[in-house]
Amino acid sequence: MCIRDRFKARDVKVVIPQSTESMYMSSYDCPEIDFQEDVDLVMTLGGDGTILGVARQVAEKGIPILGVNLGHLGFLTDLEIPDLFPALGKLLKGDYEIESRMMLAARVLREGLPLKDFIALNDVVINKGPISRIIKLETYLGSEYLATYRADGIIVASPTGSTAYSLSAGGPIVNPQLEVMIVTPVCPHSLNARPFVLSDNQEIRIIMKTDTSDVMLTIDGQVGFPLKKNDSIVVRKADVYTKLVKVKKRSFSEVVRLKFRGGN
Structure with missing residues (x-):
């Protein structure tokens, strides 16, 4: 008996997104929706990337x-x-x-005017392109100047994203029950550039100071946006949360222990 049949036997209506039906799987006689209708729960079959994509779609709902x-x-x-x-x-x-996970809100400003807004569950990353040269990133906490990094890029991660790219770049693991932002330079050309943690009421502003067309802003490693010299990227805590259903009710420390040793 498939998942749909098990739910149907208990009078639970099963629907699938329109894009999923057309791209990945047959409808299995499930009605299609576009997430504008009322849905009580979304089940994803895949990896973390699948959840990241869905989280950005349904967070506001x-x-x-x-x-x-x-x-x-x-x-x-x-x-x-x-x-x-x-x-x-x-x-x-x-x-x-149900665990509520803090999300990030990012805004790109060009010539002082808002250009594009994003939300992210894991991280907001500014990264150089394939050419092997570092980029220059001027950073501020609010209106206060912090530092200018010469690096391959910079990661602003949520606690949920602390076990992703930020961890690979040397950032700390942060319990997702906390509401903070982790800022991690990527391969900084410096002896004293280290990751640091911001409170949830702070915002970080990063100005791209290198004149190149190869620098990208990436959202959860899935959405890309090209940056120009003097573009500003402002990252803060988002007003929306991702809600994750936990049936197994495992603690975060247990998940970290199992996943990093390769267990399930």
Whole structure:
């Protein structure tokens, strides 16, 4: 019996997004939606990247997400395939928890005017292109000058994103129950440039000072936006949250221990 049939047998309506139906899978007789309709819960089948993409779509609606891991590490996903059907019973009985994860809001300003807004669950990254040259990034905390980094880039991560790219660049692991931002320079050409943590009421402004067409702003490693010299990128805590459904109710320390040793 497939997932749809198990839900249907319990009078639970199953729908799929229109884009998913057309690109990845048949409809299995499930009605299509565009997330403008009322949905009580979204189930994703994939890895963390799948959740990141869905989180940006549904955050403003406040729809909880249950992730089933088909990928590798799966920090955000709660279930593995062997757990799926036993967990459905708990889900339908309401035997689960919902974690609210802080998100980031990023705004690109060009010539002082707002150009583009983004939200991210994991991180907002400014990174150089394929040519092997460092870029110059002038940073401010609010209106106060902080430092000018000569580096491959800079990462502004949420606590959820602290176990992703930021960790690979030397940033700390931060419990996602905290609401802070982690700022991590990428390969800085300096002996004293270190990651640091900002409170949730601060904002960081980064000005791209290198004249090149190869610098990109990336959102959760999935959305790219080309930057120009003197563009400003302002990152702060977002007004919306991602809600993750936790059926297994594992602690963050347990997840870190299991995932980093390669276990499930």
